[in-house]
Amino acid sequence: AQKVTQAQTEISVVEKEDVTLDCVYETRDTTYYLFWYKQPPSGELVFLIRRNSFDEQNEISGRYSWNFQKSTSSFNFTITASQVVDSAVYFCALSEGAYRSNAGKSTFGDGTTLTVKP
């Protein structure tokens, strides 16, 4: 069974601070995908990043960066120099291998609510 844990329910920072959102996952599969989604106050769920289990390279996209460590089963998300517009609920998700019968079925964490104050 797969499981995603986002231990931080809420985080509050002041603008320009860096913030890291934690995600720990469990799976017995060797092939899997990890995702981060953003849900701003408007309600839609926006895809941010996908990482497959064979690619442990960290990724940076502007102020966003992701740190994938298989040794600790973690896929953490860091926002550098946070802005008010980053305020949202962030979800981490896990999907097992593409060739499984349940491929594409994603398990989501409970989300972390990030509030960035001006």
Add this chain to the structure above:
Amino acid sequence: DARVTQTPRHKVTEMGQEVTMRCQPILGHNTVFWYRQTMMQGLELLAYFRNRAPLDDSGMPKDRFSAEMPDATLATLKIQPSEPRDSAVYFCASGSGQSGNTIYFGEGSWLTVV
């Protein structure tokens, strides 16, 4: 700009009424999901389809909920009869093997049952 389209965006209905939510997945995506989001339960997977065939609807209350894919461009989620506890945001999402299991969400249908 390809996106998942959901209708209605907002629905207020009285208890006991039938509610139908519709979803048009991204063209070419062969997997469609229905999720429900509430404050208490978070994001719950209700049902999903691959190539229009239902794969898993174990998250769906069978007595009042039904999900179908009449064709590749339309997925429906029906609640009959609706109850106040069904009030939630219902998201449709679609994906494909080519998208590396990434699923893309619609904007959601905000349902209030009074």
